[in-house]
Structures are given as C-alpha cells and as structure tokens.
Amino acid sequence: MTAISSPERRAASAAPGPVSRRKTRGDLRSERRAGWAMAAPAVLLLLVFLIVPVVLGFVLSFTNARLISPEPTSFTGFDNFVRAFTADPTFFRSLLNTFAFAAVVVPVQAGLGLVLAILVNQKIRGAVAFRVVFFIPVVTSIVVVSILWKFLYQPDGLINSFLDSITFGAWQGTAWLNNPSTALAAIIVLSVWQAVGFHMLIWLxxxxxxxxxxxxxxRIDGAGTWRQFRDVTWPGLRPTRVFVLITITIAALGLFVQIDVMTQGGPVDSTSTLVYHAVRMGYRQQQIGYGSALSLVFFVLVLIVALVQRFLTRDKD
Amino acid sequence: MAVQKGERVLSRRRRLWIYLAMTGLAVFFLFPLVFMFVSSLKPDGQILSDVGGWRAFLPVGDISVDNYSGVFDRVPVGRFLLNSVIVTTVVVVAGLVVNSMAGFALSRMRWTGRGVVLGVVIATLIVPFETIAVPMVYWVTQLPTLVFENGWIAYDFGWLDTYEVQIIPFIANGFSVFLFAQYFKTIPTAIDxxxRIDGAGWFTIYRRIAVPLSGPAFATVAILTFLPAWNQYLWPSMVVQDEDLRPVMVGMQYFFQENTAWGEVMAYTSMITLPVLVVFLAFQRAFVSSVAASGVKG
Known part of the structure; x- marks a missing residue:
C-alpha cells in the first residue's frame, strides 16, 4: 500500500472501464437514475450537515449573530477578525498555545511512533502482543484518559509520589495542572501517550x-544498523512520513477535549487553545458569529497544512 | 507479518535490548489503566494512601465493588450507556448502508454529475468537525422537526435535546464513501x-453481489466509525442538556465535575472503558488492519 497518493486521481481511476457490451439507451437512462438514487442519501446528508455548516460558518463569521438574541443579526464586515487579532488577548494566547502544543507534539509523537513501529516490526516472539499493548490507549476514550491523568497529576497523585520515591524525598511535588508553566507540558505528555499507538500502526x-x-x-555492502536505517528505511518511508506529519499536525491544531476536561483553558489562559476558545465564545457565551470567525481561523490553518501536503507529494504518482 | 527470506537471526544481545525497551514502554502505556481498574475497587482513603508504592497497582486491601454501586446510586449511568449504545448502533449501521450505496454508485456506475459528487465527497475529508461545530449548533436550532401536541402532529424548529441531533449529522461520511468506492472498484465489472443481462437491477447487483463480496470493507468502516461515535463528546455536550438523552462521555464529565470521590470516578471510567477494551482485544487484527487502511486517507 502506498500510504499516500492523490485521492482524486485514484478514485477517478475507480470509473468503470470501457464498456464491452453495447448498452442501449434505456440501459444508460436506468443506470443514470439508479446511480443518483443510490448516491442521494449520502449526498443529501453531506450537503445538509457538512457543506451547509461550512458555508454558514463562513457567512456567520462576518455577522454579530448570537444563539439567542432579541436583536436581529446584522453584517459587521471584518469586525470579528479585527476583534480577535487586536482586542482579544485570550485569542492570541490560545493561538500561541496551539502552535506550541503542535510544535512539540508533532515531532515527539511522530518520532516515538516510529520507534515503536520499528520495535514491533522486529522478527521476535511476542511482537504482536506488544503491538496490542501500545495500541490500547488509542481505543480508550480521550475523556477517560483526561480524567485519569488529571488524577495522576494531582499534588498527592501518582506522578508526584513516583518522583518523590525515585529522588528519595527530594522532590517537593507540584500541582502540574495548576501551574501555568507546567500545565501545557502535562497535557502534551498525556496527548502523546493516548495517540501515539495509532501512528505506530501507520508507520508499521x-x-x-x-x-x-x-x-x-x-548488509552485503557492509551497512550497519544505523546506515540501514538512514539509507533504506528512511527514504522508503517518505510517503508515510508526509501522511503521519500532516495528520498529527491537524489533530494537534484541533486540541479541545483534554483542555475542556482538565483545565478549562486555565490557569490564566496558559492552556487555552484555538478550538477551545472558539467553543467558549461561540457556544458557552453564545456569540455564534465570533465563535464562527475563530473556527474559520482554525479552518484556514488546516487548509494551509493540507496545501503543504499537496506540495510535498506533488511529484508523486 | 511474514518473515522475509534471507532475514538474519537477531543476535541474543540485541534481542535482549529490544525486549527491555518494549517492556519499559509497555509499562509506560499500561500503568495509568492498571491504576484506574485497581483503584476503582478501593475506598477513597486507601487509593490515596496506596499511591506512593506498588500497592497502587495491586488489588489488595479493602477490595469491593462499592464504588460501582455508588455510581449507579448517584447517576442514571445505565440510561447514559443505553443512549450511547443507541446512538452508536444507528450511526454505524445506517452509515454502512448509506455510505456503501454511495460508494457503489460512485465506483461502478455512470451517471451525470458523478465526477462533481466525487470531488465534493473528497473535499469533505479536509473539514475537521471542530471547524463546523459552532455554526452547526446555530444550524440545528433552525432545522424543522415534527412534534406531537395534544394528539396532533405539528412542526416546530430546533433539534436540540433529541436523539436525531446526535445521530443524523454523523451518518454520511466522506471517508467511508471513499473507502467503499476503493474496495468496490476491485470487484470485476464483468460480474455487473x-x-444486467440476466435482468438484475442495479440495487440487486449492489445488494446480492457487491455487498456479500465486501466483508473486509464493511468491517473496516464499522470499526472506524464505531470509535468516534462511542467517544462523541464535544457535540453532545453542546446540543444535549436533557439528562435522559445524555451519552456516557458527557455524563462522565458531569459526574467528574460534581464529585471528588475518586473511587467512584475511577469506577465510572473503568465501566465505559472495559467493554471497548474487550471488543478491541477480541478483534485486534481487524482493528489493526482498519487503521492501516485509514492510512490511505490524504
């Protein structure tokens, strides 16, 4: 399997081949009608619950719409974007936090995933069992994971106790999630812990x-382990590499659940993220227009990442 | 995985290092979950006093299922589980039907507009749900719905606090359509x-020929849609306030915010993790190949 290639092109080759039997006009008409009928439910649902919301989100971004409002909605031009970039320090902080999160999670998760994949790819007994173990956090709900790790990070929780015992009591213990300088790092650790097994399988x-x-x-040419990795494995993984990096980046930019369950963006906005802030403003404070504008900023970031992927894979296929 | 020919047998020393590394990593990936299951059986006081040593990972001391019955006494967790089972089942089953039909039409039939529809379906893959969540809340408050009023059917607006709002938006999935189209393409068209010459209609060909030949595609799509449906959190936390319709993940977050009784919290998280874990361990091969199949996404 080539892990990545332009989906359009491959799906386009899904077209039925040249028709060997001559089809009558009636055949073609019934095929046309049946084709539409069978695609219609999915097309209709995607239209109503994906394409309309995308367009609506775009339109609402330029309005002052509220979820429940006595006043009619009106167009306000770029006001929401001006507000986000000039008058909303939390937004700016959220944007920085999101980038910081992605900047650490992308290389760490991709790298650890590759290490795991290489380990379980060895021809040794029990490799499959280890593969299963490394994948278990992926099937565990991220809500469960967030609650569990919140307990581990407590001042009297497992992690502080562990550090205390390996340093023979020298560790003073800290409230990881209540400290602005450690909260985001703490969330990074559990995020990688939960998701890395997925990318292990993609690498594998x-x-x-x-x-x-x-x-x-x-080997015949005398290459050692490192040379084999550098000259055979690494170039051979090129398409997989692009896919892994892109999917981790997009997922990292969308960080939400961990924040909502563990810190609600605090302390002092040190863990607020783009999507968290968009939901907070758009839904909890019912400023649908402003929340839509923030979501649009997130969407633009995702599109940029997707275009980078296009660029990186352009000479393929 | 097949052992490639000419593969050199690893030296004993090297194998030892690999086992050591893998064991260390296995501990890292398992310790939080072992701790969770074990703590769910202990009273709160003992959880905190055990935390400093090995006892944190062993079911020793005052072991009971009191925390589990405590959860049931406090919140209608049975109802939450039922809601999640309903939502997940309908999303997965309806999704298999709707997306496979579309995948069939897109890969094996010729009709006007096919290319455009295919392009749109693939374009939807790039839209993460988080980007449309906020406008979608607004959108579902505007959608019409049928209601029963004094024995009459009337219509009203707004889908908040319903099963449909948790189900219908997630049935159609561009990626599922794409996976089905890719798979159906591999079945020779001569069969169609x-x-046709024998007089079969297109739906019959889909139902009697394509579907029975595509077991692996159905398994893959079922697994890839099951996990996100079961784990839904952001969307139901916004559109479902009614406790009777609340799914498990949102129910757990409420429970967690209102309780500092860690034993019961761990019992709740264990309860909703265990079924998924059992399903995963039973079908781990299918899970693994589904994820590998999702690697074609791009």
Whole structure:
C-alpha cells in the first residue's frame, strides 16, 4: 500500500472501464437514475450537515449573530477578525498555545511512533502482543484518559509520589495542572501517550512496504544498523512520513477535549487553545458569529497544512 | 507479518535490548489503566494512601465493588450507556448502508454529475468537525422537526435535546464513501454486466453481489466509525442538556465535575472503558488492519 497518493486521481481511476457490451439507451437512462438514487442519501446528508455548516460558518463569521438574541443579526464586515487579532488577548494566547502544543507534539509523537513501529516490526516472539499493548490507549476514550491523568497529576497523585520515591524525598511535588508553566507540558505528555499507538500502526504499514531484499543488499555492502536505517528505511518511508506529519499536525491544531476536561483553558489562559476558545465564545457565551470567525481561523490553518501536503507529494504518482 | 527470506537471526544481545525497551514502554502505556481498574475497587482513603508504592497497582486491601454501586446510586449511568449504545448502533449501521450505496454508485456506475459528487465527497475529508461545530449548533436550532401536541402532529424548529441531533449529522461520511468506492472498484465489472443481462437491477447487483463480496470493507468502516461515535463528546455536550438523552462521555464529565470521590470516578471510567477494551482485544487484527487502511486517507 502506498500510504499516500492523490485521492482524486485514484478514485477517478475507480470509473468503470470501457464498456464491452453495447448498452442501449434505456440501459444508460436506468443506470443514470439508479446511480443518483443510490448516491442521494449520502449526498443529501453531506450537503445538509457538512457543506451547509461550512458555508454558514463562513457567512456567520462576518455577522454579530448570537444563539439567542432579541436583536436581529446584522453584517459587521471584518469586525470579528479585527476583534480577535487586536482586542482579544485570550485569542492570541490560545493561538500561541496551539502552535506550541503542535510544535512539540508533532515531532515527539511522530518520532516515538516510529520507534515503536520499528520495535514491533522486529522478527521476535511476542511482537504482536506488544503491538496490542501500545495500541490500547488509542481505543480508550480521550475523556477517560483526561480524567485519569488529571488524577495522576494531582499534588498527592501518582506522578508526584513516583518522583518523590525515585529522588528519595527530594522532590517537593507540584500541582502540574495548576501551574501555568507546567500545565501545557502535562497535557502534551498525556496527548502523546493516548495517540501515539495509532501512528505506530501507520508507520508499521509503511515499514512493511520496504522490500527485505534492500536490507539484504545493504548488509552485503557492509551497512550497519544505523546506515540501514538512514539509507533504506528512511527514504522508503517518505510517503508515510508526509501522511503521519500532516495528520498529527491537524489533530494537534484541533486540541479541545483534554483542555475542556482538565483545565478549562486555565490557569490564566496558559492552556487555552484555538478550538477551545472558539467553543467558549461561540457556544458557552453564545456569540455564534465570533465563535464562527475563530473556527474559520482554525479552518484556514488546516487548509494551509493540507496545501503543504499537496506540495510535498506533488511529484508523486 | 511474514518473515522475509534471507532475514538474519537477531543476535541474543540485541534481542535482549529490544525486549527491555518494549517492556519499559509497555509499562509506560499500561500503568495509568492498571491504576484506574485497581483503584476503582478501593475506598477513597486507601487509593490515596496506596499511591506512593506498588500497592497502587495491586488489588489488595479493602477490595469491593462499592464504588460501582455508588455510581449507579448517584447517576442514571445505565440510561447514559443505553443512549450511547443507541446512538452508536444507528450511526454505524445506517452509515454502512448509506455510505456503501454511495460508494457503489460512485465506483461502478455512470451517471451525470458523478465526477462533481466525487470531488465534493473528497473535499469533505479536509473539514475537521471542530471547524463546523459552532455554526452547526446555530444550524440545528433552525432545522424543522415534527412534534406531537395534544394528539396532533405539528412542526416546530430546533433539534436540540433529541436523539436525531446526535445521530443524523454523523451518518454520511466522506471517508467511508471513499473507502467503499476503493474496495468496490476491485470487484470485476464483468460480474455487473452478466447480472444486467440476466435482468438484475442495479440495487440487486449492489445488494446480492457487491455487498456479500465486501466483508473486509464493511468491517473496516464499522470499526472506524464505531470509535468516534462511542467517544462523541464535544457535540453532545453542546446540543444535549436533557439528562435522559445524555451519552456516557458527557455524563462522565458531569459526574467528574460534581464529585471528588475518586473511587467512584475511577469506577465510572473503568465501566465505559472495559467493554471497548474487550471488543478491541477480541478483534485486534481487524482493528489493526482498519487503521492501516485509514492510512490511505490524504
């Protein structure tokens, strides 16, 4: 499996091949009608619950719409965006936090995922069992994970006790999530813990596309473990690499649940993120227009990432 | 995985290092969950006093299921579970039907507008739900709905606090359609033509030929839609206030905010983690290949 290639192109080749039997006009008409009928439910649902909300979100971004409001909604031009970038320090902080989170999570999660994939790809007994263990956090709900780790991070929780015992009591213990300088880092650790198993599997399927003969040839040429990794594994993983980096980046930019369950953006906005702030303003404070504008900023970031992916894979296929 | 020919047997020393590394990592990935399950069986005082040592990971001392019965006494968690089961089942089953039909039409039939629809379906893959969540709340408050009033059917506006608002938006899924289209493409089209000559309609071909031949595609899509549906949090936390319709994840967050009784919180989280874990361990091969299949997303 090539982990990545332009979906349009591949799906386009899904078109039925040249028709060998001559079709009558009636056949074609019934095929046309049946085709529409069978695609209609999905198309209709995607239209109403995805495309309309996207368009609506765009339109609402330029209004002062509120969820429940006695006054009629009116267009306000770029006011929401001006407000976000000039008069909303929490937004700015959220944007920085989101970037900081992504900047750490992307390399760490991708790197650890690759290490795990290489380990479970070894031809040794029990590798499958370890693969299962590393994947278990992925099937655990992120809400459960957030609550659980909140307890681990308590001042009298497991992590402080552990640090206390390995430092023979020298560790004073800290309230990880209540300290502005450690809260985001604490959330990064559990986020990687929860999601890295997923990317381990993506890396693994990439590793398994590399022919064993290449390693054999490299060994005959006298390449050691490191040389084999650098000259065979790494180039062979190019398409997988782009996919892993892009999916982690988009997921990291959308950080929400951990924040909502563990810190509500605090202390002093040190863990507020773009999506968290958009939901807080748009839903909890019912400023739908402003919340939509913030969501649009997030969407633009995702689009930029997607375009970067396009660019990186342009010479493929 | 198949052992490639010519593979050198790893040296004993190297194998030892690999086992050591994997064991260390396994501890890192398992310790929070072991702690959760074990603590769910202990009274609060003992959880805190055990936290400093190995006893935190062992079911020793005053072990009971009191925390579990405590959760049931305090909140209608059975109801929450039922709600999540209903929502998840309908999303997965209806999704399999709707998305596979669309995938079939897009990959094996010729009709006007097919290319445009395919382009739109693929374009939807780039939209994360978080970008439309806020406008979508506004949108569902504007949607018409049928209501019963004094024995009459009337219509009203707003989908808040219903099952449909938790289900219908998540049935159609561009990625599922795409996976089905990719899979159906691999079935030879000659079969369709033979069936057409025998007078079979297109729906019959889909139902009697394509579906029975596509078990793996259905399994993959079922698994990939099951997890997010079961784990739904952001959306129901916004559109469902009614406790009778609340799913487990949102119910847990409320429970967590109102309680500092850690034993009961751990019992609640254990209760909703265990079923998914059992399903995963039973079907781990299918899970793994589904995730690998999701690697084609791009």
């Amino acid at each position: 399927s990439g590793l398994q596309t590399i022919p064993g003969e290449l390693y054999e040839a490299a | 033509e033979a069936a």
